[in-house]
Amino acid sequence: MRDFKNLLVWQRAHALSVSMHVTARRFPRSGFGNLRSQLERATDSIATNIVEGCGAATQKEFARYLDISIKSANETEHHLLAARDRDALPAEGWQPLTAELIEIRRMLYSLRKKVLLDAEGS
Numbered sequence: 001m002r003d004f005k006n007l008l009v010w011q012r013a014h015a016l017s018v019s020m021h022v023t024a025r026r027f028p029r030s031g032f033g034n035l036r037s038q039l040e041r042a043t044d045s046i047a048t049n050i051v052e053g054c055g056a057a058t059q060k061e062f063a064r065y066l067d068i069s070i071k072s073a074n075e076t077e078h079h080l081l082a083a084r085d086r087d088a089l090p091a092e093g094w095q096p097l098t099a100e101l102i103e104i105r106r107m108l109y110s111l112r113k114k115v116l117l118d119a120e121g122s
């Protein structure tokens with residue numbers, strides 16, 4: 001069992017989730033409730049799946065949860081693009097969130113690769 005709070009990728013995913021909730025509160029009141037909810041849930045899922053994976057019994061199972069986190073990052077990127085393209089999120093707000101999301105996804109890929117290599121060595 002791993003302590004998720006010690007993982008830099010979780011720390012950054014958690015911080016992104018908090019930022020995303022603050023950002024989504026600024027969406028126009030009318031017509032964006034579903035997009036806001038999907039964006040918040042997808043972003044929360046990145047960090048949540050890291051946490052769940054840290055409780056996994058095997059490295060292979062941990063890697064599976066990291067894969068789900070990567071998929072949630074992809075979904076989050078889509079929702080960010082939709083928010084930008086529907087004028088719910090200005091480009092200057094979209095760019096730093098997307099850049100951080102992409103970096104978190106890279107970190108997840110790297111961690112997953114390492115975890116799978118460790119699983120093969122066991």
